[in-house]
Amino acid sequence: MKIEEEIRQKPFKDVYNKAVVNLLYTHNYLVTQQSKIFKPHDLSPEQYNVLRILRGQHPEPITVSSIQDRMLNKMSNASRLVEKLKIKKMVERRECAEDRRQVDITITDKGLEILEQLEDEVKKFNKSILHLNKSEVEQLNELLDKLRG
Amino acid sequence: MKIEEEIRQKPFKDVYNKAVVNLLYTHNYLVTQQSKIFKPHDLSPEQYNVLRILRGQHPEPITVSSIQDRMLNKMSNASRLVEKLKIKKMVERRECAEDRRQVDITITDKGLEILEQLEDEVKKFNKSILHLNKSEVEQLNELLDKLRG
DNA sequence: TTGTATTTAATGTATATACATTCAAATCAA
DNA sequence: TTGATTTGAATGTATATACATTAAATACAA
Numbered sequence: 001m002k003i004e005e006e007i008r009q010k011p012f013k014d015v016y017n018k019a020v021v022n023l024l025y026t027h028n029y030l031v032t033q034q035s036k037i038f039k040p041h042d043l044s045p046e047q048y049n050v051l052r053i054l055r056g057q058h059p060e061p062i063t064v065s066s067i068q069d070r071m072l073n074k075m076s077n078a079s080r081l082v083e084k085l086k087i088k089k090m091v092e093r094r095e096c097a098e099d100r101r102q103v104d105i106t107i108t109d110k111g112l113e114i115l116e117q118l119e120d121e122v123k124k125f126n127k128s129i130l131h132l133n134k135s136e137v138e139q140l141n142e143l144l145d146k147l148r149g
Numbered sequence: 150m151k152i153e154e155e156i157r158q159k160p161f162k163d164v165y166n167k168a169v170v171n172l173l174y175t176h177n178y179l180v181t182q183q184s185k186i187f188k189p190h191d192l193s194p195e196q197y198n199v200l201r202i203l204r205g206q207h208p209e210p211i212t213v214s215s216i217q218d219r220m221l222n223k224m225s226n227a228s229r230l231v232e233k234l235k236i237k238k239m240v241e242r243r244e245c246a247e248d249r250r251q252v253d254i255t256i257t258d259k260g261l262e263i264l265e266q267l268e269d270e271v272k273k274f275n276k277s278i279l280h281l282n283k284s285e286v287e288q289l290n291e292l293l294d295k296l297r298g
Numbered sequence: 299t300t301g302t303a304t305t306t307a308a309t310g311t312a313t314a315t316a317c318a319t320t321c322a323a324a325t326c327a328a
Numbered sequence: 329t330t331g332a333t334t335t336g337a338a339t340g341t342a343t344a345t346a347c348a349t350t351a352a353a354t355a356c357a358a
Contacts, residue, residue: 002294007219009205013264013287022293024194024221027176029168029297035346044171044314056158065336070156072173076315079338099335101323110184126165131298137164142294144171145151147180147289149280193344206342215309228308248352250306 035121035127041114042088043070046073050081051090054107061104063096088115182278187269190263191237195222197232200239200264210253212245220228239263 003022004011034045037091043051053070054062068078082105085091090111096102107144130137151232152171153160161167183194191195192200217227231254234240245251256264257261279286 001297004298007221009202009219014272014275015283015290016279017272019246019279019286019289019293020183020223020275021198021227022180022290023172024198026293026297027172028222030172046314049170049173053158063336064338070158072156072170073177073209073315077338079336083338099324099336103337119320122163123163123166125177126169129298130165130168130296132168132292132296134164136292136295137168139288140168140296141152141164141171141287143281143289143292144168144175145283147279148150148155148175149283155329197346201312215307223346230304231310248306248354252307 015082030129033125037118037125040120043114046071047085048079050078050085051107051111052106054091054093055112055115058107058112061094061096063102065102067105068107085111129140161199179278182274186274188268188278189268192263193219196227196230196234197267199227199234200256203254204261204264207256207261210243210245210255212251212253214251216254234260 003009003018003025006020007025012021031045038045038048049072050067054065064078064082067082071078082091082093086093088110090108092108094104094106094108096104132140152158152167152174156170156174161170174185187194189195193297197222199216202216213227213231216231220227231240231242235242237259239257241255241257243253243255281289
């Protein structure tokens with residue numbers, strides 16, 4: 001549906017402004033949908049993202065600051081997020097030998113299993129909530145990459 | 150920059166998954182940028198949005214639930230947001246005569262002035278943070294509208 | 299009418315987030 | 329080496345958010 005109808009607004013005068021509102025609104029649509037899939041597993045979308053970052057390095061560990069770097073939301077607190085995952089036994093935390101300020105984080109087998117379980121579900125889910133065909137999705141990716149400059 | 154480089158990730162296998170991550174990441178870019186323009190005026194992006202909704206109706210009032218309906222983030226609390234704006238004297242709250250459960254909200258002259266002041270600034274700003282030309286922005290709007298189905 | 303259900307806004311509450319501060323470890327310059 | 333600076337992670341704190349509950353007003357059905 002057109003964004004103007006969804007938020008019951010008169011047509012935007014400025015397409016740039018419309019795009020900003022459209023992005024905010026679409027983001028809200030996305031996270032609302034996403035929470036449906038992650039909530040039953042007691043994961044937040046950002047926790048899921050961190051697990052994926054860790055799997056990308058597995059079996060190598062990765063430091064907290066490096067996780068922060070790669071997170072989608074740079075402002076959220078990697079330290080506390082990792083703590084949450086540790087309580088759920090999805091990650092391990094170990095003091096880094098070379099630099100004792102740093103803390104190495106590794107995904108556990110349990111964490112890997114949960115990702116594995118979610119994998120197909122998430123894949124199908126993503127496809128089902130994004131009402132675009134493949135070439136449109138590719139176009140969207142290009143536009144978003146370009147948008148950020 | 151390509152999303153894979155920005156979050157230092159290997160290329161996505163699945164363009165749909167990439168699009169989801171790309172949207173989340175781009176949203177973060179947007180709000181980070183936006184806060185720079187709103188913060189000096191002591192407004193959050195969602196407060197700004199509510200003021201714009203109210204201006205759209207002005208001089209007619211609009212109820213709290215109707216604001217909620219049109220907000221970008223349906224989950225956030227219109228009642229408390231309005232309270233914040235009231236403290237700043239940007240809106241007025243008045244019991245609705247026909248239905249005493251409802252509360253009519255109107256934007257004040259002060260609120261209108263602040264929007265006026267911000268208008269040009271926001272317009273320029275939007276254009277400057279969205280590194281796309283007009284036809285690309287239009288394309289993006291179409292894709293986002295279609296995406297949500 | 300009268301009792302029940304629904305709607306509206308406000309409030310309570312737990313958690314998340316943004317942002318600042320702290321503390322220890324490492325780096326660097328004098 | 330020593331003192332100052334920087335870095336990495338954790339923690340403190342205020343605010344925001346998600347979600348549930350409440351309280352009052354209205355609608356609706358028996």
